[in-house]
Amino acid sequence: MASVPAVSAGLPDPTLLLADAPRVRAALDSAGWSAGALDDLLGVTARTHLDRDELAPVLRRTRDRSPLATLARLFVAGVAVDDTDARAAGVPASWLLADGSAAIRLQPVAHGGVEVTVPHDAGRAAAGVHPEQVLGVGAASLTLAAATPRRTVARVLDLGTGCGIQALLAEDHADVVVATDRNPRAVAFTALAAALAGVDIDARSGDLLEPVAGEQFDLVISNPPFVVSPGARYTYRDSGLDGDEVCRRLVHDLPSALAPGGIAVLLVNWLHIEGEDGDERVRGWFAGNGCDGWVVQRELAAPEDYVTAWLRDTDEGSRFDRLYDEWVDWFEQRRVEAVAFGVLAMRRRTDGSGSVVLEDVVQTVAATWGDEVLDHFARRDALATDLLDICWRLRDDVRLHQVASRDDDGWLVESSVLQQSAGLRWSGGTDDHGAALLAACDGTMPLRTLFALLAAGAGIPESEAVGQGLPVVRRLVEQGFLVP
Ligand SMILES: C[S@@+](CC[C@H](N)C(=O)[O-])C[C@H]1O[C@@H](n2cnc3c(N)ncnc32)[C@H](O)[C@@H]1O
Structure with missing residues (x-):
């Protein structure tokens, strides 16, 4: 069988594999090669075993000599396979070393869909x-x-x-x-x-x-x-x-x-x-x-x-x-x-x-x-303008988690925490006013109007609501709770 000569340093020359790459792609496709299929075949801990040179678990799971098992042995475990198995799986001879092992490894990666x-x-x-x-x-x-x-x-x-x-x-x-x-x-x-x-x-x-x-x-x-x-x-x-x-x-x-x-x-x-x-x-x-x-x-x-x-x-x-x-x-x-x-x-x-x-x-x-x-x-562009003019929107993934204890009148909220489930997943405490303001941020009213409503509800001057609330809104924007 023709094989790839290892270069002197012990590393193969990947350029020699280029010509037969489409044949290998066809072999992978026809065997059903994917990250999920390999996890099913080898177990999700396969890579940890292989990193520690523990071959037995992977060899055991690839005994059936199916094309996917052969490809997993060659390209994931890095062990030699029979000539006939390699041929049955569609692996070209140019991708194999003289001992029947593969010249390189292949790693399927699933990321972000x-x-x-x-x-x-x-x-x-x-x-x-x-x-x-x-x-x-x-x-x-x-x-x-x-x-x-x-x-x-x-x-x-x-x-x-x-x-x-x-x-x-x-x-x-x-x-x-x-x-x-x-x-x-x-x-x-x-x-x-x-x-x-x-x-x-x-x-x-x-x-x-x-x-x-x-x-x-x-x-x-x-x-x-x-x-x-x-x-x-x-x-x-x-x-x-x-x-x-x-x-x-x-x-x-x-x-x-x-x-x-x-x-x-x-x-x-x-x-x-x-x-x-x-x-x-x-x-x-x-x-x-x-x-x-x-x-x-x-x-x-x-x-x-x-x-x-x-x-x-x-x-x-x-x-x-x-x-x-x-x-x-x-x-x-x-x-x-x-x-x-x-x-x-x-x-x-x-x-x-x-x-x-x-x-x-x-x-x-x-x-x-x-x-x-x-x-x-x-x-950051929005933060460089007047925040009061902007119709802010609470980001869709933000949730309010409240912890309450029972007292004589029923449940007493002890803490309220905002939590993002996307992005950097910031979280932080808030009070009733903050929670009410955020709930009102639906992208339809400028912040100036929301502060006026909040001030009227709390019976305080609008300037006081703005003075206290604006730094908080700024931090909420910096961390992405509120978006323009
Ligand atoms: C940490 S690896 C990253 C490999 C791959 N992009 C990844 O994300 O897994 C860094 C890469 O930079 C290359 N590299 C090292 N010095 C470099 C340089 N001066 N100019 C360009 N690439 C360099 C290395 O050969 C290596 O492939």
Whole structure:
């Protein structure tokens, strides 16, 4: 059987798989390949087993040699199958290695109602990670996907495309998708992903914005190599630039690739250094870039926790202790007190100005919240005008939760909490006046009129109702409870 020769570093060349991608797509379709079908076949914990190199549970569930079982063994478990089984499942010989295993892995991903199949290099557990390895979809990939606005646009750039997951998802809501990466193997994987999906993605090789010089996009998404580490061990993770410089550089340079009004969403790390204000550090990245910024901080990790998490991610085994000391020493030399992780969004303005909002978001957010990015900037525009003139509307997903205890007269409400079920899922306490005001916000009357009615009902001057209520309304708008 003809097979793909492994390249010298032990990694296959994905370009050799391109020609037979349509045959593999046909094999996947005819076997009923999907995220749901594989969960049913393998069990939802299959990936956890495989990450720990526990093959038995997956092998047991794929004993029937059906085409889907064969494809799961080859592309999910990464084990060899019989020549006859591979042929029966429609897998071309060009996709197989000499030992009957597959050259690469395939990962079905269902996200926000869209299903894609992502090709990537073999897993990391026993083999360790190769510097040029192209990983599959991980937690950070899904964090960015969740924060990406899905409004239909003309042109999208996915910078640092890796296995192509962001580009594939963007293809569903864009006319043109350009995907770039410094690692040529990642570019090849993204081209392969597009061929498997039967879609057009313009995959280009090169450093940061260099492959798209002079071009503009309506949406730029990037899960860059944001990890702050000494040296450049892994291309997918380490930029090779010092500290958090890669993120600073992207925030500074990306606006040139944004069309007016265009949006960029990226994952970033930034440093909190002794004697400096970490929040001001990330705010400072926007200086003079002509964009409004929104920084959604999700984590703040102590150096020791940060290093441990990333060393575990690459299964450093016996090297753990040495690398841990080197990395923590490196943080100490730079007086790093913590590393922040967040989603950073920006919108290019046309007047050269811009402001930055930073929020610490520790609560569980909705599974997809990208449209909140667009709504956030729209609300900021409204907040820059006279709030009293606007007919505000309570967002549809907001609910009022009340806790009451019984007293002699019946139920006595002790607390009232507003809760969003969409977006960033903010919650917060309110009182009777606030609840009544929000209930009246149905988009038909300006806030000025609502305050007048409230003041009349409470027997207080209108100016007092406005003075007390306006700051509260402002905060409710900032968090998205009220929308223009
Ligand atoms: C964290 S991975 C993200 C992969 C994929 N987009 C995702 O969301 O899962 C970062 C990617 O950026 C690429 N990369 C690293 N340095 C780069 C650079 N200077 N310019 C462009 N891409 C780079 C890596 O090769 C890698 O594929």
